[in-house]
Amino acid sequence: MKKDYYNILGVDKGASGDDIKKAFRKLAHKYHPDKGGGDATKFKEASEAYSVLSDDQKRSQYDTFGTAGAGTGGAGGFNAQDFGGFDFSGFQSGGGQEFDFGDIFGDIFGGGSRRPQQKRGRDISIDIELDFKDAIFGTVRKVLVSKASVCEHCGGKGAEKGSETVVCNKCNGKGQIHESRRTFFGQFTTNRVCDTCKGEGWVPKTKCHICKGAGILHKQEEIRIEVPVGIENGEMIRFAGKGEAVSGGGAGDLYVKVRVRKHHIFRKEGNNLLADITVKLSDALLGGEHHLETLDGNLSVKIPEGIQSGETLRIKGRGVPYGRGNVRGDIYLTIKINIPKKLSHESRRAVEELKKEGI
Numbered sequence: 001m002k003k004d005y006y007n008i009l010g011v012d013k014g015a016s017g018d019d020i021k022k023a024f025r026k027l028a029h030k031y032h033p034d035k036g037g038g039d040a041t042k043f044k045e046a047s048e049a050y051s052v053l054s055d056d057q058k059r060s061q062y063d064t065f066g067t068a069g070a071g072t073g074g075a076g077g078f079n080a081q082d083f084g085g086f087d088f089s090g091f092q093s094g095g096g097q098e099f100d101f102g103d104i105f106g107d108i109f110g111g112g113s114r115r116p117q118q119k120r121g122r123d124i125s126i127d128i129e130l131d132f133k134d135a136i137f138g139t140v141r142k143v144l145v146s147k148a149s150v151c152e153h154c155g156g157k158g159a160e161k162g163s164e165t166v167v168c169n170k171c172n173g174k175g176q177i178h179e180s181r182r183t184f185f186g187q188f189t190t191n192r193v194c195d196t197c198k199g200e201g202w203v204p205k206t207k208c209h210i211c212k213g214a215g216i217l218h219k220q221e222e223i224r225i226e227v228p229v230g231i232e233n234g235e236m237i238r239f240a241g242k243g244e245a246v247s248g249g250g251a252g253d254l255y256v257k258v259r260v261r262k263h264h265i266f267r268k269e270g271n272n273l274l275a276d277i278t279v280k281l282s283d284a285l286l287g288g289e290h291h292l293e294t295l296d297g298n299l300s301v302k303i304p305e306g307i308q309s310g311e312t313l314r315i316k317g318r319g320v321p322y323g324r325g326n327v328r329g330d331i332y333l334t335i336k337i338n339i340p341k342k343l344s345h346e347s348r349r350a351v352e353e354l355k356k357e358g359i
Contacts, residue, residue, distance in 0.1 A: 005049035005062065013063070017054065024050040119193065119249030121148065124242075126256055130227065132263035133295050136273075136320050138229035144220045145254070148244040151211035156245070158215040159204030166205050168197035175201040198248025215247045225256055230271065230320045233260040266295065271320045271329030278336045279303050294318055294331065301333065309337045 006013055009023040024046055033040040052058045124147055130139065150156040159165065167173040171194035180189050193199040198215070207213030223242055231237075236257050243252025266273045279290055287305035291298060301313060312332050319329030343351065 008049040121244040121246035121252040123252040135260040141225045153210040154208035156215040158213040160206040163206035165202040170196040173201040175199040
């Protein structure tokens with residue numbers, strides 16, 4: 001008699017894969033035999049239904065012919081009792097754990113294999129220190145990094161130039177190794193990349209004499225680092241594929257952390273530069289000029305008559321470059337007035353006259 005897998009899981013025939021997974025997870029929580037009040041028979045039925053409806057090919061066959069073919073009941077004679085001793089309490093609602101039944105049952109019931117992930121080399125992190133000016137306008141730095149790099153002689157193939165190739169005798173040219181293992185869910189098969197041929201299916205008849213067939217070498221490599229304009233202290237620059245190489249896989253990334261030295265005058269704030277300048281009391285009272293050394297040349301700053309301590313002067317277009325067209329921010333100068341600690345007799349008389357005038 002045909003089993004109604006949709007009815008067992010409590011979903012419609014048009015249910016999505018996510019709906020099917022959620023329904024199975026709910027029933028697994030409810031009926032697992034290791035859980036108080038569980039039901040091994042219903043748990044087995046739910047598992048069997050999920051193994052069919054979660055697989056597109058099996059589901060199509062079931063919808064058309066009413067059966068998913070041989071072995072539907074589970075990989076390797078699946079039995080609910082195989083879960084004996086497995087602590088299910090952590091998977092109750094609110095248990096603080098998350099368990100993806102879809103991943104595990106996809107391996108067991110969905111054909112017993114996963115696509116092997118490509119290997120990837122290690123990421124590398126280095127620090128560089130920049131002058132304040134270089135951080136503002138950008139610069140190019142070249143650094144030597146000691147890392148695993150692709151062998152230039154063989155291009156990472158591990159073969160001597162002109163060498164013939166032969167079929168890998170470990171994987172028989174498939175590039176993958178099939179391994180069977182048994183878990184509390186039963187026995188299933190996984191694939192992994194062959195470590196002899198690195199997934200290529202062939203090996204060189206004559207190995208590269210430089211890297212000895214490894215395809216990679218540990219060496220110092222000069223890397224050009226283009227520092228963008230206006231970079232902040234502590235900011236990280238990522239260079240994809242500039243990390244360590246790995247045989248049979250992709251290279252990792254290089255992360256460059258930038259440390260910016262402090263400037264003796266300026267501070268950066270967004271696209272603007274800030275600075276404090278000290279002016280003489282006479283210039284504050286009568287007006288004058290202040291000579292300022294900027295990051296790209298000297299300026300003569302006009303000090304208006306009667307300026308107060310703490311006031312700010314703005315110099316347009318001499319700040320941090322940004323955007324297109326060489327647009328630049330501004331410079332903001334905060335005024336500090338130098339009050340002399342000692343006065344000459346003549347200066348004192350002049351100040352006393354000002355005092356009489358109420359100044």
